[in-house]
Amino acid sequence: MVLALAAAVAGCKPDHVVETQVLAFAESRACMEAGATLGMNSYVVRLYEFTPPPPEMPAMAPPCVDCLGSGRCRPLLTQCRCSMSVPVGTLGLNQGLANFRFTDLDPRRHYCIALLAFDQPGLVPPGPMPPPPGSWDCPCAFSDAGAPPALRLCGLSPFPGTVGENAGAIILAADCPDPMRPTCFFPIAAE
Numbered sequence: 001m002v003l004a005l006a007a008a009v010a011g012c013k014p015d016h017v018v019e020t021q022v023l024a025f026a027e028s029r030a031c032m033e034a035g036a037t038l039g040m041n042s043y044v045v046r047l048y049e050f051t052p053p054p055p056e057m058p059a060m061a062p063p064c065v066d067c068l069g070s071g072r073c074r075p076l077l078t079q080c081r082c083s084m085s086v087p088v089g090t091l092g093l094n095q096g097l098a099n100f101r102f103t104d105l106d107p108r109r110h111y112c113i114a115l116l117a118f119d120q121p122g123l124v125p126p127g128p129m130p131p132p133p134g135s136w137d138c139p140c141a142f143s144d145a146g147a148p149p150a151l152r153l154c155g156l157s158p159f160p161g162t163v164g165e166n167a168g169a170i171i172l173a174a175d176c177p178d179p180m181r182p183t184c185f186f187p188i189a190a191e
Contacts, residue, residue, distance in 0.1 A: 022113060022161075024097070026090045026153055026174035034176045039085035040096060040152040042118040044140060047102050048073035050110040050160035062158035064112035073112055077102055082123055082138035088152050088176060093117065099134050110160035113172055118149035151177055 051072040053059050059066035067073035081100055086092035096117070105111065125136060155174030161167065 022157070022170045022172055024090065024093050024115070024155060024172040024174055026088070026093055026155070026176065028175045030178040031089050031153065031174070031176040034152065035087045035089035035092065038088045038119065038152060040088055040092060040117040040119050041083050041085045041123050042120040042138065042149055043081045043083075043097055043100075043135070044116045044118075045079050045081070045097070045100065045102075046075055046114045047077040047105075048112040048114065049076050050112050063160055064157050067112060067160075068114065068156070076111075078140065080138050080140040081135040082120070082125070083135040084125070085119070085123075088117075090174075093153065093155075093174060097135055105163045107162060107164035107167075110162055111157075111170075112160050113155075113157045113170060115153070115155035115172060115174060116151065117153035117155075117174075119152055120149045153177075 048064070048068065050064065050067055051074070052063070053066060053070070053072070061069065064073070079100070079102065081097060083096040083098075086096045123138075126138075153174050153176050155172045157170050157172050159171065161170030
């Protein structure tokens, strides 16, 4: 599990937490080539509330891509996490974001997730080292920690997901920048 979306559900029964798993994949050729030599250790994850297009304007792209591109998706939460350096790719991404959670979400709403992963030179964990795999909260101003971070990976859930009992996993498709496309394909930045 790379990150979890959790909602506290209240009613006549005791409160309980419902989690939805997010499955991240970074298997492009650029990521496979980068994973052999490059690492990542800093992550910006933004949660958006999904708003479908009006019926008279059907989307021409996957729903979350269209929603973010059109500006209909409202950013709700941004969290930044840091980890020890892990290889670029699916396994490294899942290791680097272990223990990540968004909480207090509404199970009646749909969400899109965007992700940026960086390599922050000189990053050290605060206090005792978290047990691997693991990540810790860190400020989103990565460049304040030393040398400017290098963008390693961009990800976006193409389809919106929900938080609730029996909700399906949300797929997060990630890709690595390459010389033909050195930046991300959606509007998210470390703030």
